[in-house]
Amino acid sequence: MTLAVRPPVAAAALVARIALGCAQETGHLDADQDQRLAAQGITRRANNLMFRHTRGARWENRRASIVVSHGTILIHRNGEVEFLFEPRSRRFCEVHRDRERVRISAGSGHSAEAWSFDAPDDPQGWTKDIRSAIRATRSARNSR
Numbered sequence: 517m518t519l520a521v522r523p524p525v526a527a528a529a530l531v532a533r534i535a536l537g538c539a540q541e542t543g544h545l546d547a548d549q550d551q552r553l554a555a556q557g558i559t560r561r562a563n564n565l566m567f568r569h570t571r572g573a574r575w576e577n578r579r580a581s582i583v584v585s586h587g588t589i590l591i592h593r594n595g596e597v598e599f600l601f602e603p604r605s606r607r608f609c610e611v612h613r614d615r616e617r618v619r620i621s622a623g624s625g626h627s628a629e630a631w632s633f634d635a636p637d638d639p640q641g642w643t644k645d646i647r648s649a650i651r652a653t654r655s656a657r658n659s660r
Contacts, residue, residue: 540564543581544594556585559645562636567591569598570630582633584645587652589620591631599631601650609650613643620646 543563545553563581580598583590589609591599601609601622609622616639619632635642 540579542579542593545583545592546595549590549592549595553583553585553588553590556587558583558585559648560584560642565633565636567598567631567633570632571628572626584642584649587649589646589649599629601653603653605653609653611643611646611650613639615639618642618646 541564543561561581561583564579565582567578567580567582569576569578578593578598580591580593583592587603589599589601590597599620599622601620607623607627609620612619612621616634617632618635618639619630621628621630623629
């Protein structure tokens with residue numbers, strides 16, 4: 517006795533599997549965003565990383581991608597901005613490294629937030645490049 521798989525059930529399972537696979541891809545940027553970052557000179561880029569986003573006493577894990585250029589730090593999900601620090605940014609921002617983990621902290625008081633991730637390679641290099649992007653801003657708060 518053989519069991520026949522019903523076409524609608526098989527199709528639904530296939531669609532669900534494809535949707536789950538696509539949901540994990542976070543690195544797509546629209547042409548405008550990509551061109552702007554490339555013009556600044558991209559120093560680091562990693563897709564589909566697990567970030568820990570902390571704000572106040574709350575935190576959550578989010579899958580996202582990061583692009584670091586000479587003047588911008590962008591954490592995004594397919595172009596949807598999660599965190600943006602660019603040359604016009606005026607809030608305080610700093611970066612720290614603890615072994616393989618890199619933590620970007622920004623803002624103060626109620627607007628303070630942190631994004632941390634395990635660097636895919638060279639955590640010291642990631643930290644150095646992020647620190648350079650922070651120092652490239654016009655903010656007096658980040659000129660140390």
